[in-house]
Amino acid sequence: xxxxxxxxxxxxxxxxxxxxxxxxxxxxxxxxxxxxxxxxxxxxxxxxxxxxxxxxxxxxxxxxxxxxxxxxxxxxxxxxxxxxxxxxxxxxxxxxxxxxxxxxxxxxxxxxxxxxxxxxxxxxxxxxxxxxxxxxxxxxxxxxxxxxxxxxxxxxxxxxxxxxxxxxxxxxxxxxxxxxxxxxxxxxxxxxxxxxxxxxxxxxxxxxxxxxxxxxxxxxxxxxxxxxxxxxxxxxxxxxxxxxxxxxxxxxxxxxxxxxxxxxxxxxxxxxxxxxxxxxxxxxxxxxxxxxxxxxxxxxxxxxxxxxxxxxxxxxxxxxxxxxxxxxxxxxxxxxxxxxxxxxxxxxxxxxxxxxxxxxxxxxxxxxxxxxxxxxxxxxxxxxxxxxxxxxxxxxxxxxxxxxxxxxxxxxxxxxxxxxxxxx
Numbered sequence: 001x002x003x004x005x006x007x008x009x010x011x012x013x014x015x016x017x018x019x020x021x022x023x024x025x026x027x028x029x030x031x032x033x034x035x036x037x038x039x040x041x042x043x044x045x046x047x048x049x050x051x052x053x054x055x056x057x058x059x060x061x062x063x064x065x066x067x068x069x070x071x072x073x074x075x076x077x078x079x080x081x082x083x084x085x086x087x088x089x090x091x092x093x094x095x096x097x098x099x100x101x102x103x104x105x106x107x108x109x110x111x112x113x114x115x116x117x118x119x120x121x122x123x124x125x126x127x128x129x130x131x132x133x134x135x136x137x138x139x140x141x142x143x144x145x146x147x148x149x150x151x152x153x154x155x156x157x158x159x160x161x162x163x164x165x166x167x168x169x170x171x172x173x174x175x176x177x178x179x180x181x182x183x184x185x186x187x188x189x190x191x192x193x194x195x196x197x198x199x200x201x202x203x204x205x206x207x208x209x210x211x212x213x214x215x216x217x218x219x220x221x222x223x224x225x226x227x228x229x230x231x232x233x234x235x236x237x238x239x240x241x242x243x244x245x246x247x248x249x250x251x252x253x254x255x256x257x258x259x260x261x262x263x264x265x266x267x268x269x270x271x272x273x274x275x276x277x278x279x280x281x282x283x284x285x286x287x288x289x290x291x292x293x294x295x296x297x298x299x300x301x302x303x304x305x306x307x308x309x310x311x312x313x314x315x316x317x318x319x320x321x322x323x324x325x326x327x328x329x330x331x332x333x334x335x336x337x338x339x340x341x342x343x344x345x346x347x348x349x350x351x352x353x354x355x356x357x358x359x360x361x362x363x364x365x366x367x368x369x370x371x372x373x374x375x376x377x378x379x380x381x382x383x384x385x386x387x388x389x390x391x392x393x394x395x396x397x398x399x400x401x402x403x404x405x406x407x408x409x410x411x412x413x414x415x416x417x418x419x420x421x422x423x424x
Contacts, residue, residue: 004174005060006166008159013052019414020157023407024112024128024167026414028160031129032153033410036145042411043357045150054155061172064156068148078148080156081135084172085125090181092123098185099231107182112164114327122229122270127171229270233262253307260295290331297323317401325404329393336385336393337404342372343386351386358413365416382419384412394419 020026036042048054048068055067062084067075085093096119097103103116112127120127136142136149145153159166165175173181236258239251271277286294289312296308296319309319325337343351355367355375366378373386383395383402391408392415406418 004176005058006169006174008057008059010052010055010057011155011158014050014158019046019049019154019417020161021417022112022161022164023114024117024164025157025161026407026409026418027128028167029154029157029411029414030409031131031134032145032150033414034131035134036150038144039357041142041145041147042150044147045145045152046154046413047360048147048151049154054151057152057155057159059159059166059169061169064152064170066152066155068151076148077139078146078152079137080149080152081137082129082133082170084170089125090173093120093125093127094181094185096120096123096125096231097182104182107165107179110163110165112167122267123231124274127167226273229273230266233259233266236262256295260298263298284331286331290334293319293322293326293334294330297326321401321403328404328407332387332389333393333404333408336387336408340371340373341388343388347386347388347390350390354392355412358411377416377419380419382416384416384419392416 020029033042048070051071053069053071055069058065063079063081065077065079068078069075097107097116100116100119103113103119106113106116117127134145134153136145138146138148140146140148142149156166165178168178169175236255239255245251292308292312306316309316312319312322314322321337322334325333327333329336351373359365365380367375367384368378370376370383375384377383381397382405383397385393385395387393387408391410392412393408394405394415394417395402396405396419397403406415409415409418
């Protein structure tokens with residue numbers, strides 16, 4: 001079934017400093033900035049997009065197209081390609097979405113919550129582009145992202161802010177078809193749970209003695225493929241027996257730990273079943289303090305959260321900030337919130353250059369150093385923080401406290417948009 005092409009009228013010139021206000025729009029730009037080899041080309045593309053040089057944008061499966069004009073009026077046809085999902089991947093995505101009513105509600109509200117993207121990735125379906133996924137084609141015949149394809153990508157971030165279905169169309173499914181297929185899936189699942197609709201019990205299978213199986217090992221066929229990943233972690237035990245246990249045994253805490261263990265096991269299994277997992281490096285082991293914040297972010301609850309706050313020597317409000325930082329960047333995000341550090345001369349010089357080049361002279365905000373790796377925006381209640389890997393983290397002042405305001409970005413202007421709420 002061919003998918004309809006959608007065309008969006010040219011957008012007016014963009015004011016401000018950023019081009020995305022939603023986290024998925026910023027993720028799109030992150031893929032562009034991580035892929036492009038020439039930051040000067042990106043800067044020129046950002047300027048063209050801001051000036052309104054991008055014409056109407058055509059979106060269809062696997063490709064977006066627009067005419068981008070240079071300042072002298074020269075027009076270039078620019079395309080950006082993104083790999084379509086296979087039919088099998090779409091089947092997995094639909095099945096995963098139907099199993100979680102919240103995902104369907106989010107799509108109907110034209111939102112793309114992080115959990116939808118994470119659950120899709122666990123099912124082997126990458127919705128958002130990564131490094132190298134945005135492939136440029138331009139009539140200027142540049143081999144990398146040129147100012148014209150970069151301008152198209154920056155403009156696309158503004159469209160994605162308004163409607164994440166545009167990204168799903170690029171991946172191969174139009175809005176109407178996707179919603180129709182979800183409806184069919186929901187009806188199928190509903191019918192499968194109607195009493196009397198099942199096929200009855202399946203006959204059991206005879207067992208094989210262990211010594212016989214071992215002796216026949218040299219002639220047996222290869223083991224079957226691993227079973228599919230369960231759609232979600234299994235339910236934890238219910239320990240409320242009606243009789244209070246002897247102290248210090250705490251049933252609520254045990255239930256919490258069991259549920260957290262099941263969730264982590266499910267995530268680890270999803271990673272283990274991902275192709276190429278054996279070649280990836282092992283995750284760094286968390287400290288006790290980091291793990292407490294992770295648990296508070298993963299399985300929140302008033303009683304448990306209060307105990308975790310006490311265990312980490314934090315007030316509940318401080319733990320809430322730590323949980324927010326964890327949501328934006330896990331252990332790295334927590335370190336940016338709570339640790340001050342001093343970059344070496346080389347990184348400091350690169351950071352200064354990035355701040356100088358991120359904005360045009362007329363749009364450049366007034367930045368004041370607030371520490372060795374922190375800059376506060378005058379009059380905006382916003383702050384940029386630099387991490388050791390060279391990424392910029394947005395912060396916003398809330399009730400006299402600096403709070404994380406969004407995920408990191410390679411470009412300070414893009415990160416600052418998360419702190420100011422400027423869609424640019």
